[in-house]
Amino acid sequence: MPPNERRAKYKRVLLKLSGEALSGDQDFGIDPKVLDRMALEIGQLVGIGVQVGLVIGGGNLFRGAALHAAGMERVTGDHMGMLATVMNALAMRDSLERSNIRSRVMSAIPMSGVVEHYDRRTAIRYLTGGDVVIFSAGTGNPFFTTDSAACLRGIEIDADVVVKATKVDGVYDKDPVKHPDAVRYERLSYDQVLDQKLGVMDLTAICLVRDHEMPVRVFDTNKPGALLNLVVGSDEGTLIDKG
Ligand SMILES: Nc1ncnc2c1ncn2[C@@H]1O[C@H](COP(=O)(O)OP(=O)(O)O)[C@@H](O)[C@H]1O
Numbered sequence: 001m002p003p004n005e006r007r008a009k010y011k012r013v014l015l016k017l018s019g020e021a022l023s024g025d026q027d028f029g030i031d032p033k034v035l036d037r038m039a040l041e042i043g044q045l046v047g048i049g050v051q052v053g054l055v056i057g058g059g060n061l062f063r064g065a066a067l068h069a070a071g072m073e074r075v076t077g078d079h080m081g082m083l084a085t086v087m088n089a090l091a092m093r094d095s096l097e098r099s100n101i102r103s104r105v106m107s108a109i110p111m112s113g114v115v116e117h118y119d120r121r122t123a124i125r126y127l128t129g130g131d132v133v134i135f136s137a138g139t140g141n142p143f144f145t146t147d148s149a150a151c152l153r154g155i156e157i158d159a160d161v162v163v164k165a166t167k168v169d170g171v172y173d174k175d176p177v178k179h180p181d182a183v184r185y186e187r188l189s190y191d192q193v194l195d196q197k198l199g200v201m202d203l204t205a206i207c208l209v210r211d212h213e214m215p216v217r218v219f220d221t222n223k224p225g226a227l228l229n230l231v232v233g234s235d236e237g238t239l240i241d242k243g
């Protein structure tokens with residue numbers, strides 16, 4: 001069935017893309033080919049009437065913890081990490097707009113003249129009007145991650161689901177990159193993720209979605225069509241919910 005004839009299961013989704021995904025085969029930076037592919041996949045969602053909020057990480061450029069390990073003060077490192085997410089957001093907007101997908105970038109850190117300051121009601125208005133909204137600069141606070149920012153914004157904008165795009169095709173009983181015998185879950189409860197300390201999302205983010213009963217789906221960024229499939233209700237990746 002052509003994508004535009006497929007019916008969406010979700011009306012509004014919050015999609016989290018890791019910064020690392022944007023660097024493609026390189027260790028650092030932004031690969032325009034990856035952005036263009038993501039823009040295409042996001043465009044398919046918009047095409048079937050799904051409202052898309054986007055949170056992009058910054059790990060392809062800077063991570064506060066890594067800068068700190070190299071000797072930098074942690075808060076300064078986190079500020080650099082958050083600014084990195086703004087750069088990624090600008091690159092993503094550029095790619096979306098080249099594909100004729102209307103989009104807005106909002107930042108949790110005010111950056112007059114570059115991007116709009118985050119405001120929940122304005123964001124919801126943009127989403128309702130069909131614009132993709134990219135929420136940048138994480139939560140605006142050090143010591144958090146963009147996974148937490150994705151869960152926070154997902155809850156704030158009343159998304160139906162938080163969708164985490166990652167390098168693996170779901171949540172496993174142990175890290176599948178290190179353990180080839182790891183077994184993938186189709187569905188998990190928040191408490192299982194917390195009790196078993198399953199490392200696919202940080203625990204602060206999981207606590208937040210648990211407290212607000214926001215479902216999360218983890219899927220493989222590199223699998224073509226997976227995002228559209230899960231939005232139309234296929235069993236892609238792993239679903240984390242209250243069980
Ligand atoms: N139980 C687990 N199930 C799935 N992935 C896991 C698990 N434990 C650790 N991981 C690792 O978590 C990574 C995904 O986390 P992610 O947040 O996307 O990475 P990043 O820190 O680059 O953003 C995977 O690449 C995988 O190696």
Ligand SMILES: O=c1ccn([C@@H]2O[C@H](COP(=O)(O)OP(=O)(O)O)[C@@H](O)[C@H]2O)c(=O)[nH]1
Binds near residue numbers: 019063084147
């Ligand atoms: O609310 C936030 C979100 C992010 N960061 C910083 O920004 C970096 C990049 O985000 P993240 O590591 O979550 O990116 P990803 O792993 O998704 O690429 C983090 O390492 C933190 O240093 C932060 O301080 N507060």
